[in-house]
Amino acid sequence: MPHALAAGTILRLILVAIAALAVYVLIVLAHPTKQCGKCKGHRVIVPAPGKRGRPKPCKRCKVTGRHYRFGATAIHRFKWSVINGRHHTRLDGK
Numbered sequence: 001m002p003h004a005l006a007a008g009t010i011l012r013l014i015l016v017a018i019a020a021l022a023v024y025v026l027i028v029l030a031h032p033t034k035q036c037g038k039c040k041g042h043r044v045i046v047p048a049p050g051k052r053g054r055p056k057p058c059k060r061c062k063v064t065g066r067h068y069r070f071g072a073t074a075i076h077r078f079k080w081s082v083i084n085g086r087h088h089t090r091l092d093g094k
């Protein structure tokens, strides 16, 4: 029965996707920020050795040295809405 087999495969893929998403959410909750890849957490862009110029403030992380992981803001907003007991999610907030 090819039909039943396909449905089972799709269901397994969905379960794997949900599991991967759950793991990612847990990682983001534990470590919402990661080191900025551009300045390596130094907050300034240091010119390569032998090149002229002085360190420039990193624009990518807004001189914080770290930046939020993908979805971290949304996940943490949801976490605090649950903690504060606000179970209604606002869809109008842009």
Ligand SMILES: [Zn+2]
Pocket: 036, 037, 038, 039, 040, 041, 043, 044, 058, 059, 060, 061, 062, 063, 064, 065, 066
């Ligand atoms: Zn940076």
